[in-house]
Amino acid sequence: MVNKLLVGKVDDNFNWLPLWVHLQDTAGVMKLLLENWIADATVESCGMQFENFYAIAEFVAATHDIGKATSYFQAIICKKVPILYDNIVSSGLIVCENMLHRGKTPHSYAGQWILQSDTVGINLPESVANVIGAHHGAPCPGKTLNGVDDLLVVYPSNFYGEEDVSSIQSKQWLSIWNEIVNEALMLSGFDSISEMPDLTVDAQVLLSGLLIVADWIASNTRLFPLIGLDDDFEKIDCDTRVEEGWNRLQFPEEWHSEVCNMSKQIFQERFGFEPNAVQEAVIKAVNETNTPGIFILEAQMGIGKTEAALGAAEVIASKCNSKGIFFGLPTQATCNGLYDRLYEWASSVSDETVNAIRLAHGGANYNKNYQQQVIQGKTYVYEEEIDSSVYVHPWFQGNKKALLADFVIGTVDQFLMASLRRKHFMLRHLGLSGKVVIIDECHAYDAYMNQYLEQSIEWMAGYGVPVILLSATLPLSRRKELVNRYIKGIRRNRPKIEKQKPSVSSDWMDNISYPLLTWTDGLEVHQCNILQQTQNRNVKINYLHGVEQTVGLLKEKLCDGGCACVILNTIRHAQEYYRAIKDLIKDAEVLLYHAQFTMEHRLEKEEILLERMGKKSSDQKRNRFILIGTQVLEQSLDYDADILITELCPMDLLLQRIGRLHRHNRCDATHHYSRPKRLQQAECYVLLEAISDGESGLYDKGSQMIYGDYLLIRTLNxxxxxxxxxxDIPTLVQRVYDEKDDCDLDITDVRYLQAKEDFIVKKGKKRNNAKAFLLKYPRKTIQGMLTNEYLDKTQKGNMSVRDIESSIEVIIMKRYQQNKIGFVCSDTGNSIRMFDCNFLSEEDGVEIARQRLYLPRLFANPGLLYRAIDELEKMQYEMSVWQRNPWLQGELILLLDADNTAQLCGYDLHYDFELGLVVEKEDKNG
Structure with missing residues (x-):
């Protein structure tokens, strides 16, 4: 009876829920998650029999909030509803209102101490108790809970309500704890605590994540409502509550791949075309692999690596009992570009099952196609019947739950954060543990990001999660490190495997064949030198110096038609070249594309450039069209340039840019070559800096700041x-990145030696910086995994998987008249959208929130950051009502005047559809 008086939850309307009911709700939800949602692969990765895993999962669900059955917690929660406090006290329990040790015993950690402490005597295995302690997202800090660190000894009044732990009243709390444990044992099928096995670290992490999911669902008051003070709380039917709550949730059924062997016919059904040589090699490898591990596909741009990976993932998912796929890409733009393709594929593999798909990156809420699927999902939640389409289940919205949906496409950051020492990391691990992971453009990460990539791959290998890495090409050292880290992960928690050695020669480490597939089957490393079916393309390399030569070349080469692409390394440089080329080549259409346009304008520009230079572009559309942009043109966009001009960049990135040159076959059925005669030979012009005395320099300071001297000098040489x-792709990349090869340079040259030293030092610093936040694999316990006594609060706030300076994100709006603010219009004839400063609907908030971009990083410098924020906040004073809109809360608005200009921290900022954001130092004399 006393147990049933304890309070689990209350709200501001004097509704409440007994603790015992919430524990039963959570245990019921856990059972349904085990039966209907959790992947078999997740259970297998814990190294336990299914029945043991299920039993422990139900036990921790039924005891997870035992830390609420303490004097301290009951005193706090009953403040809102005093009558509940009176009921508890009148039963004889001591609930101490004098909280001498406020905040010292959070209920999640208190629960772990109760279950594990020597002084209580329940003696739950430490590894199982860790799961209870971690159910709010952070494992208990410290190394031990017994002896002098036992908080039941240090703060007894928080648990018992008094210092005397031997009193009759104190023993009532002991009785309650034992009652909760005994009920959990009965529910889970254990006869006693002694039957519980110790959990591996993997099991501790994944069970913690699963417990968080069950607790969150059971805590949703729409699904599991609270009760009134007058309701009969002793006769609550928990089985009915769980059944009704689960039915209201309508959790998506899990996906199971039925393709254990991919044929050419199935591949064609999925993608609409027969597999090419690269795709066939990948499918053959996965079909024949018994224990899929890591797959690294190195193949040229545009060959169809995405389709090869998705086809392989279906087979691997069937073999590994996986129930989903995570597809990680370098940027939000690449994610958006792939979303529709992944959605179509997910629909094609889901004939009868409703699945959840998630777009996981910071701008997902502003992607119109994705939001349409979210709206569709929200509609379905309340319907009796659901059709067989793929949709976005609303439960999977929210950053912490990003990886729990079956199909997830997101920035690679979502995967790398599996190794970031951050709260709720176990949810990421749980989400990834039942999936096949695909990472694209894995060559595009620096030394800092590579630390997280390698550690995350090791975590995945330990869980038995298959990983597919896609790249144009990798330096030999990177391929070797990635494979070895996966093998290292396989060996953990497997004593027998630890003594085994891979049964294959080390030839795979030095292989520079191309295209190339490297993969593991258990501990065996295999490789396939893929026979190239596509014809080799000869690309001539020439050099240009400065904008004048660039203009002259474009006039010459495009006089008979065709299109050109000019890629610069900085936005400022791209804007300068755009102005000059547009001014001096009057009869050409010029388009500028870079990262400092709003999302709406970037999408409009993408449509234009794909219409003019895409796979289906006509000769007429391509005629004298010039695309100018920055690194955003290196990847994701499938366009074809007749001629390429690019600033110098490291070799692998240069080859990525060259991959957009003569990308598509533009011969018709009669082999008529549609490229103009002057452009039928593929030519790439490398743009170097022009020096005033007529001599050519190497590259500008902007390129040097971004890439450093070392790789640029080696690439150029x-x-x-x-x-x-x-x-030639693998040979050129290997040479540039092989530090033992000096690339025919004069090794006594002072500039080169300094560049090499700077490169090595910078790479070392990046690695060391990453280690401060790296979530390494502990030996025995998850306890203390997030503890880092070496970091101060500032450093903890800067935890990130990218080593970049912060920048300020703003929403660009324009004042049209008093109290009327609108969008900056594009050149496509769209009508101007205007909004009232004093009123804004939620739907309008969504549209406004899409008008966002990042300011240049100079505004994030310590000397300008707070000044910039302060000035931006003052700009939006008259639209202060907008802050109440859920889409605009906390957002900063850059408000432009009638000339599309604003002043910020002594700089003139101009924005329009043509140039994007232009930043110039304010002219004091103007």
């Missing part, structure tokens, strides 16, 4: 006059 694509 070995860049041949002709590159054979794809044949």
């Amino acid at each position: 070995i860049l041949p006059s002709e590159i054979v694509i794809p044949k």
Whole structure:
């Protein structure tokens, strides 16, 4: 009876829920998650029999909030509803209102101490108790809970309500704890605590994540409502509550791949075309692999690596009992570009099952296609019947739950954060543990990000999660490190495997064949040198110096038609070249594309450039069209340039840019070549800096700041006059990144030696910086995993998987008249959208929130950051009502005047559809 008086939850309307009911709700939800949602692969990765895993999962669900059955917690929660406090006290329990040790015993950690402490005597295995302590997202800090660190000894009044732990009243609390444990044992099927096995670290992490999910669902008052003070709380039917709550949730059924062997016919059904040689090699490898591990596909741009990976993932999912796929890409733009393709594929593999798909990145809420699926999902939640389409289940919205949906496409950061020492990391691990992981463009990460990539791969290997890495090409050292880290992860928690050695020679480490597939089957490493079916392309390499030569070349090459792409390394440089080219080549259409446009304008520009330079572009559409942009043109966009001009960049990125040159076959059925005669030979012009005295320099300071001297010097020195694509790709990349090869440079040259030293030092610093936040694999326990006594509060606030400076995100709006603010219009003839400063609907808030971009990083410098924020906040004073809109809360608005200009921290900022955001130092004399 006393147990049933304890309070689990209350709200501001004097509704409440007994603790015992919430524990039963959570245990019931856990059972349904085990039966209907959790992947078999997740259970298998814990190294336990299914029945043991299920039993422990139900036990921790039924005891997870035992830390609420304490004097301290009951005193706090009953403040809102004093009558509940009176009921408890009148039963004889001591609930101490004098909280001498406020905040010292959070209920999640208190629960772990109760279950594990020597002084209580329940003696739950430490590894199981850790799961209870971690159910609010952070494992208990410290190394031990017994002896001098036992908080039941240090703060007895928080648990018992008094210092005398031997009193009759104190023993009532002991009796309640034992009652909760005994009920949990009965529910889970254990006869006693002694039957519980110790959990591996993997099991502790994944069970913690699963417990969080069950607790969150059971805590949702729409699904599991609270009761009134007058309701009969002793006769609550928990089985009925759980059944009704689960039915209201309508959790999506899990996906199971039925393709254990991918044929050419199935591949064609999925993607609409027969597999090419690269895709066939990948599918053959996964079909024949018994224990899929890591797969690294190195192949040229545009060959269809995405389709190869998705086809392979279906087979691997069937073999590994996985129930979903995570597809990680470098940027939000690449994610948005792939979303529709992944959605179509997910629909094609889901004939009868409703599945959840999630777009996981910071701008997902502003992607119109994705939001349409979210709206569809919200509609379905309340319907009796659901059709067989793929949709976005609303439960999976929210950053912490990003990876729990079956199909997830997101920035690679979502995967890398599995190794970031951050609260709720176990939810990421749980989400990934039942999936096949695909990571694209894995060559595009620096030394800092690579630390997180390698550690996350090791975590995945320990869980038995298959990982597919896609790249144009990898330096030999990177391929070796990635495979070895996966093998290292396989060996953990497997004593027998630890003594085994891979039964294969080390030839795979030095192989520079191309295209190339490297994969593991258990501990065996295999490779396939893929026979190239596509013809080699000869690309001539020439050089230009400065904007004048660039304009002259474009006039010459495009006089008979065709299109060109010019890629610069900085936005400022791109804007300068755009102005000059547009001004000096009057009869050409010029389009500028870079990262400092709003999302709406970037999408409009993408449509234009794909219409003019995409796979289906006509000769007429391509005629004298010039695309100018920055690194955003290196990847994701499937366009074809007749001629390429690019600033110097490291070799692998240069080859990525060259991958957009003559990308598509533009011969018709009669082999008529549609490219103008002057552009039928693929030519790449490398743009170097022009020096005033007529001599050519190497590259500008902007390129140096971004890439550093070392890789630029090496790339320039070995860049041949002709590159054979794809044949030369691996050799050129290996040479630039092999530090033992000096690339025919004068090793006594002071500038080169300094560049090499700077490169090595910078790489070392990045690695060391990453280690401060790295979530390494502990030996025995998850306890203390998030503890880092070496970090101060500032450093903890800067935890990130990218080593970049912070920047300020703003929403760009324009004042049209008094109290009327609107969008900056594009050149496509769209009508101007205007909004009232004093009123804004939620739907309008969504539209406004899409008008966002990041300011240049100079405004995030310590000397300008707070001043910039202060000035931006003052700009939006007259739209203060907008802050009440859920889409605009906390947002900063850059308000432009009638000339599309604003002043910020002594700089003039101009924005329009043509140039994007232009930042110039304010002219004091103007």
